[in-house]
Amino acid sequence: MxxxxxxxxxxxxxxxxxxxxxxxxxxxxxxxxxxxxxxxxxxxxxxxxxxxxxTNKEDLFLVLQQEGLDLLREQISEALEGISDPKIRLKTIAFSFLEFSQKRKNYYYIINYFISSPEILFESTLKDQIDLQAERALSVANAVITEGIETGSFINQNTKRSAVTFWALIFGLTQFKKLETTILRDDNHTAIFEHSVDQFIRSISV
Amino acid sequence: MxxxxxxxxxxxxxxxxxxxxxxxxxxxxxxxxxxxxxxxxxxxxxxxxxxxxxTNKEDLFLVLQQEGLDLLREQISEALEGISDPKIRLKTIAFSFLEFSQKRKNYYYIINYFISSPEILFESTLKDQIDLQAERALSVANAVITEGIETGSFINQNTKRSAVTFWALIFGLTQFKKLETTILRDDNHTAIFEHSVDQFIRSISV
Amino acid sequence: MxxxxxxxxxxxxxxxxxxxxxxxxxxxxxxxxxxxxxxxxxxxxxxxxxxxxxTNKEDLFLVLQQEGLDLLREQISEALEGISDPKIRLKTIAFSFLEFSQKRKNYYYIINYFISSPEILFESTLKDQIDLQAERALSVANAVITEGIETGSFINQNTKRSAVTFWALIFGLTQFKKLETTILRDDNHTAIFEHSVDQFIRSISV
Amino acid sequence: MxxxxxxxxxxxxxxxxxxxxxxxxxxxxxxxxxxxxxxxxxxxxxxxxxxxxxTNKEDLFLVLQQEGLDLLREQISEALEGISDPKIRLKTIAFSFLEFSQKRKNYYYIINYFISSPEILFESTLKDQIDLQAERALSVANAVITEGIETGSFINQNTKRSAVTFWALIFGLTQFKKLETTILRDDNHTAIFEHSVDQFIRSISV
DNA sequence: GATGAATGAGCCTTCATTCAT
DNA sequence: GATGAATGAAGGCTCATTCAT
Missing domain, CATH: 1.10.10.60 (Homeodomain-like)
Incomplete structure (x- = not known):
């Protein structure tokens, strides 16, 4: 034994x-x-x-991605501890993701790799697993928004859509980080990021 | 001759x-x-x-991306013809991009590839060229938002930041298109897209 | 095991x-x-x-050459066994080399290749290795000449120079082997070779 | 016309x-x-x-080699002008060749390329042309040695053999030029060269 | 006679993967 | 169960050479 x-x-x-x-x-x-x-x-x-x-290289990388997403979720959870205001919670998620993309570049790259590849590249089993992971990530934002609606912070509207919008926004913004030395050189990426997130939160707030 | x-x-x-x-x-x-x-x-x-x-593979890919962006710009221009309301113009840009991503998949994918690749992959020359292109793309939204501010449609705030937010949002949303058969199967991607864009436009409107 | x-x-x-x-x-x-x-x-x-x-092509070629030179040294050593007269020893070296160039053409050609290539072709690491080998080859003649001087067979003069001259001569002569069917057709290459070597030995003898 | x-x-x-x-x-x-x-x-x-x-690349290079040899002959001729002592004439040839190998590296490389390649590589027509050139080069030394014999400077022996020995020696020595930064670093290549040539000349002198 | 465009064969090297032990 | 050796296919790229114009 x-x-x-x-x-x-x-x-x-x-x-x-x-x-x-x-x-x-x-x-x-x-x-x-x-x-x-x-x-x-x-x-x-x-x-x-x-x-x-x-099984093969792709499988290894998939596990890596899952680990990455687990870590991300964990970091978000930790960051959310003790914070109750849904608005701040949402903002915290956003910044956790941004921080993750910078401090855990290797994980971020691989997550990004799976998100950005054209669908065709993966067989359905693999794709399902990826999507499962994505769903779990989405659900974090989902939960916060639901709380916000329940506590009267956010407008009562389709939660999932808001969550998707939220993720789309911060994912897109994070991608643009790499433009900070060129196109965005006259501004500060973090400031833009914050500005955008704030604006989004305001737009779903009552 | x-x-x-x-x-x-x-x-x-x-x-x-x-x-x-x-x-x-x-x-x-x-x-x-x-x-x-x-x-x-x-x-x-x-x-x-x-x-x-x-000259080499990199060069070929660069040209590829430039052509793609040229086409995208062209399509957006055409779509904008005859439309004067800045809000509608902005929405038109968003949908032009979505449409482009679907109808011109080959072109879209290459653009996406360049946006999504980790910086490391490219030498600076190439990266600069790419960024130059990205800047031109950004400027389209920039112009529309400026018009909107001038005509009193949009709140007077940092135009460039709004443009970046706008692009980040629609870029992120477009990426999520591939989730429509799984995570988003209980909703309609186009509807989500429209909802998000509307919400963004509202958030910068007076 | x-x-x-x-x-x-x-x-x-x-x-x-x-x-x-x-x-x-x-x-x-x-x-x-x-x-x-x-x-x-x-x-x-x-x-x-x-x-x-x-490791790579260069590495393979280096090993190739080293093996060749090792073999050459070995053959020379064997040929020298039991011979004590420095003059004959020198002549034996010369003929061992000539024989080697004919019987071990493959080995000979690679050595020749490295000697004849313009410097530019090799990185310094490789070149150093080659030179190290060449030095060992040179030292064989060096030793024999030193013996000859000590035993009173050869004139007491700069040993290393004599060794270099010796190798230069037999290397050059061996290269000319390929002319034996044309320019040298009215004579015998081996005879010329012997004549030249004898003359050299005489020229450094007391 | x-x-x-x-x-x-x-x-x-x-x-x-x-x-x-x-x-x-x-x-x-x-x-x-x-x-x-x-x-x-x-x-x-x-x-x-x-x-x-x-006809092809090889042909072009062959012409280049011929040009090179013509130039070499010319330089030797010029250097010989006004010099009558056969011993000095021979030495002059040697140094002309050494100088040529350094000042006309490009030509020298290509000549060397043809000399050093294994016979197999060239078809007989080409080989004949190469050999023809070599013969002309040889004849210069031949002539000087013959003069020397006639004028009583050199021992009366097989002229051609002496010429071959002479060329073999200076060709070999010139090849070793590239060792001057390593094996020969404690001596001076030119000095070695001169020493060897002098010794050779002495060995055929009366 | 001069040419530029086209090319298949080949270069060195790395890859993900398999299989006998 | 662990492995190191083996490998065909493929990577980006350059070459000497040809041919229609």
Missing amino acids: GLKERREREKQARRESILVAARELLHQKGINGASMNQIAKKAELGVATLYSYF | GLKERREREKQARRESILVAARELLHQKGINGASMNQIAKKAELGVATLYSYF | GLKERREREKQARRESILVAARELLHQKGINGASMNQIAKKAELGVATLYSYF | GLKERREREKQARRESILVAARELLHQKGINGASMNQIAKKAELGVATLYSYF
Whole structure:
């Protein structure tokens, strides 16, 4: 029994070390620089071992994305702790996402990779998993908006639509971060971000 | 004399056929599927021929994106003809973009690709060119909002920020189109889109 | 245990077969004909396999040359066994080289290739390695001449210069072997070679 | 008639401009960097034009080599002017060659290329031409040695063999020039060169 | 006679994946 | 269960050469 458990723990550890290596490479060399061989080398494992833990490269990356989204959710949860005003809660979500995109670039890239790829690229099983994740992300905003409506902070209107709008806005704004050294050089990206989010919140507030 | 012209026309045609093939592949197989060899095969040309029309892959992709943005601008311009109300003009831009993303998928995808790629991927020269293009796109919304402020339709506030918010929103929303068969299956993407855009316009209106 | 050893032996064998193929191609088709792809094909291996044995083409060629020089040194050593007269020893070296150039054409050609290439072709790392090898080759003649001086056979003069002269002469003469069917057709290359070497030895003898 | 002549002159000029471009590129980028396309561009001519003046790349390079050898002969002739002592004449030839290898690197490389390539690479016609050139080069030394014998400066022995030895020596020594920054760093290449040549001359002197 | 456009074959190298051990 | 060796396919790109005009 103890043996079985130890084995299980070792397996998990090995699995995790693969993911660690993958994330690191992803961050260092971008999506194309993170090859299976390099991940294996970095994780100090045989290449074939990777394939006994993950079906293929895409699968590995999907898990990475899920981890990323889990982490994101966690960070948002933590950030929301102790905050009760729905408006501030919404703003907090937005800034958590922005912060995540900067501090966890490697995770952000991979999430972004899956969001931005044309649908065609993924088979339906994979796509379903991605969407499931997306749904969970959406639901966070959904919940806050619902609370806001219930507590009388927000106008009573289609919650899901508002949540979608919210995410679309902050996702779009975050993408534009990379323009800050060129097009947006005469302004401050964070300020724009805040401005936009505030405006959105105001627009759904009573 | 006529001969020279004909040759010139043929060259342009061939150049265009390369771009068409590239766009198609990019849309169908993603960035990794759009290799120079594949493009050449699809265009029914030798690989080396591609290199006599474009310096390298990066150059080709840049031209691809520029053409896409030119077309987008053109379509927006046409759509705006005869419309004078700034609110409607703004909405028209939004829907032109949505329509473009659906009817000109190949063009849309390449634009999207450049927006969504992590900065690292491009050398500065290319990035600058891309940003230049993005700036021109931004300026369309900018102009409309300025008009709106001047004619008293819109609140007098930082125009550029509003334009950025506007684009971020519709860009994000358009990305979510691909969720319409899953997460958004209980609603209509176009309806959500319209709802969001309306809400944005209202939020900057007097 | 025996398994590990066998594997190791197999790896060495495969490595060697790559070198054999490379040498053969280099000799048959010249440097431009000895591409990694061709070598792989000749060795009946996948291209990628070559890269798991050698870092890159340059590395492979370096090893190739080192092996060649090792073999040459070995042959010279063997030929020198039991011979004590410095004059004969020097002559033996010369003829060992000539013999090597004929019997081990593949090896000879690669050495020749590295000597004859314009400096520009190699990065400094490679060049340094080559020179290190060349130095070892030079030292063989150096030693013999030093002995000769000590034993009173040769005039006491700058040893290194004599060694360089010696190698320059026999290297140049060996290159001219290929002229034997045309320019030198009225004489015998080996005879010329011997004549020249004798004359050189005489010129440094007391 | 004048027209015909002018055409002929133009043709020659164009031919020469190709060779000029080729030589320059050869010098700048080495033997592999001098591609037909680049030569054409540098000569401001169409690629196909090159092929109407030269059968193929090898042919062009052969002509280049011939030009090089002509130039070498010319330089040697000039250097020999006014010198009558056969010993000094021989030394002058040697130093002319060394100087040529340094001051006319581009020419020297290409001559070297043809000398050092394995025989196999060239078809017999080409090889014959190369050898013809080599023979002419050889004959210069031949003549001087013959004079020396006649005037009592040199020992009466097989002239041709001496000439071959002479060329082999200076060719070998010149090749070793590239070792001067490494193996020969504690001596001076020119000094070694002179030492060796002097020794050779002494060895054939009465 | 001169040309520029076109090209297939080839370059070196890396990739995701498999399989015998 | 873990692995290292092997690999065909493919990547971007350049080449010498041809051919219609």
